[in-house]
Amino acid sequence: MNAPEPVVVFDVGGTWLRSAVLDGEDGLRSHRIRPTPSGPGPAGEDGLELLVRALAAEARRLASRHRAEAAAVSLGAAIDHRTGLVLGSGPLWGPGDDLQLDLAGVLAEAAPELRWLVVNDITANAFALACRPENSELVRLAAVTVGTGVGMRTIEVAGRRVVTGPDSGLQGEIGHLPAAFCFDGETIELPCDCGAVGHLGACSSGRGLERMLGLLAAEGEPWLGGRETLQEQFRGALQRGRPRARRLLDAITLPLAVALLHVMTVDPEVDRLFLAGGLPFALGGAYMDSLGGHMDAIGLYGSAGSPRDRLALVEPDWEIGLVGAGRLARAERPPAGRRRWSVPGDRPQPYEVLLADDLLDPCRPTFRAALGLGRAGSHRRLLICDRRVWSLFAERVATVLQGGPGHLALETVLLEEGESAKTLPTVQRVVEAFEDFGLLRRSEPVIALGGGALLDVVGFAASIYRRGVPYVRVPTTLLAMIDAAIGVKTGINHNGAKSRLGSYYPATRVLIDPAFLQTLDLRQYRSGLAESAKIALVADPVLFDLLEGAGAALGEGAAEEAVELEVIQRSVTAMLGQLAGNLREERLERLVDIGHSFSPAIELRLAPSLLHGECVAIDLALTVVLSRARGLLEPAGAERILAVLASLGLALSHPQITPELLWAGVLDTCRHRDGLQRIPLLRDVGEAVFVNDVGPDELACALRSLQVPEPAQRA
DSSP states (O other), X not given: OOOOOOEEEEEEOSSEEEEEEEOTTSOEEEEEEEEOOOSOOTTSOOHHHHHHHHHHHHHHHHHHHHTXXXXXXXXXXXXXXXXXXXXXXXHHHOSOSOOOBOHHHHHHHXXXXXXXXXXXXXXXXXXXXXXXXXGTTOSEEEEEEESSSEEEEEEETTTTBOOOOTTTOOOOOGGGSBOOOEETTEEOOOBOTTSOBSBHHHHHSHHHHHHHHHHHHHTTOTTSOSSSOHHHHHHHHHHTTOHHHHHHHHHHHHHHHHHHHHHHHHOTTEEXXXXXXHHHHHHTHHHHHHHHHHHHHHOOTTOOSOGGGGEEEOOOOTTHHHHHHHHHHHHTSOOTTOOOOOOOOOOOOOOEEEEOSOTXXXXXXXXXXXXXXXXXXXXXXXEEEEHHHHHHHHHHHHHHHTSSSSEEEEEEEEEOOSGGGOSHHHHHHHHHHHHHHTOOSSSSOEEEEEOHHHHHHHHHHHHHGGGOOOEEEEEOSHHIIIIITTSSEEEEEETTEXXXXXXXXXXXXXXXXXXGGGGOOHHHHHHHHHHHHHHHHHHOHHHHHHHHHTHHHHHTTOOOHHHHHHHXXXXXXXXXXXXXXXXXXXXXXXXXXXXXXXXXXXXXXXXXXXXHHHHHHHXXXXXXXXXXXXXXXXXXXXXXXXXXXXXTTOOXXXXXXXXXXXXXXXXXXXXXXXXXXXXXXXXXXTEEEEESOOOHHHHHHHHHHHSSOOSOOOO
């Protein structure tokens, strides 16, 4: 059997950077330790630039000496285990949650001759512990580190698999859980390295202890006045039996004990928690006695054993992170003859939604800047717009876009409006416009100006042309502003089915200006209000109260400007709150699907006599009646919702809707939702449940109750 490949390994902490080579016998050679690079450097480099430069240079040196082809970095940072993206590190780069760094990709650019892997340092520790023969009988272990921060990873020992979250690829970021910290009867809020207050890592980490000792020293604590470090003085006070020092130790270990008990309760297969880090080692047995004492005193409900018996202190071992990272790098290398590969997904595609009321103001640069036209020089842009919108806004749009610095060559393509234009021939025409324009692949974002149907078509064309070109959405209808434009779905109708062909392809920006609504047809405006009511019902009771209070004025298109703006703001916020984390519908139980279980079938059958939002309103009414009939929704609550929909000028039924049409829609919905109905029903405004057992008779009964003759709707 061939010996395992050598791997250059690094362990990057908030204070020290270690490097070595994991050789074929799993021993470490050429070990080196130095301070972790931090900025600014002499040439103005920030800490990240200095770190990348140091890692690349050291990796090249060691790889050349030991004939290594791979390098692995154990990093003290939150890392998406699926994609490898570094999401944040307070100790390394300070507070903030907007970091999304492909550090492995950056290192691969700096030293492309090596295969790079970047993993969380606690993940590396857990992997190394799972590989140890003495732990082979364990089912699942947890590696807990208490040092600069607090972190944890659980790992299945047999398969050596770290289970991570589906959204962010993280696990065990317990240092950022909220934790109450009390000392001598006083609640104290300490800052975490991530910038928040009241986190576990803020009070139970080594930095948390340092902050508390600093506060006590400033108050004149008698045992904090020597030349030693504060932690050394604290350790001495513990050894001398100082009561206040012991109370402080108990105060910092209590929140961690509670967190570990939560882990053991939620995941009972964790049969050993390995504790490592500078703080437990610095304080010795007193620390483990305090932590274990808390865990036994609180206990585990229904468990006769001692929780502290599952604690194990890992002896100080500077090798563990290096060995774990190196063995992980070997595990991820495809061996010869391999027939299965796990490929991490690409980096996320963030996009910006901007609500601005000055896009059409020729004196303001907002529109041009959002399109990358804020600088001098020659620019080109292709604008695709529906005919009605262009007839109303052509002069104003052209004036704004061509009124700034430099020269803009603006070419316009006009399409028909509405659902009838969502076809393959329309997409083909748009793609041909891209080709005729000579569209550059990255630097000339297409501008899509119009309603939801046009935005869907242009988005779909942009997603398939050269496998994706950037585009900007500028919605001009209320429905598009609060629904169609702000997600990532594109689509066209095909073979008698609504949006049957499509993609998930976000615009780089979505620009919302309510000024476009001034010329909107009242019926189209009400159609958009239906989408606002939809998201209010499941995600924002305050928005529903607003729609209820201003329903008559909104339904007539006569609401005050401030009210309309708040409706848009709250609708967009609520909608994005539901979409974020599930943009590509990996999870099919979606609250935003309320109003969309029966409406697609209604819209395809009755368009253009019914608009999209009108179909959604009828779907909502059916949902309310079904919820009431099942006893989920109180009759008074049902009447309130139906009254609000009617006040917005929305019909609750249509004479051409039949039970057969609705049931056919349910069957198609099941196929779309992977074999289950997943229909959201209401318990109250802001509270919904999913059901999978709506039957045709129940649906027919709900339809009959809505088709009872009622006073005529307003025109």
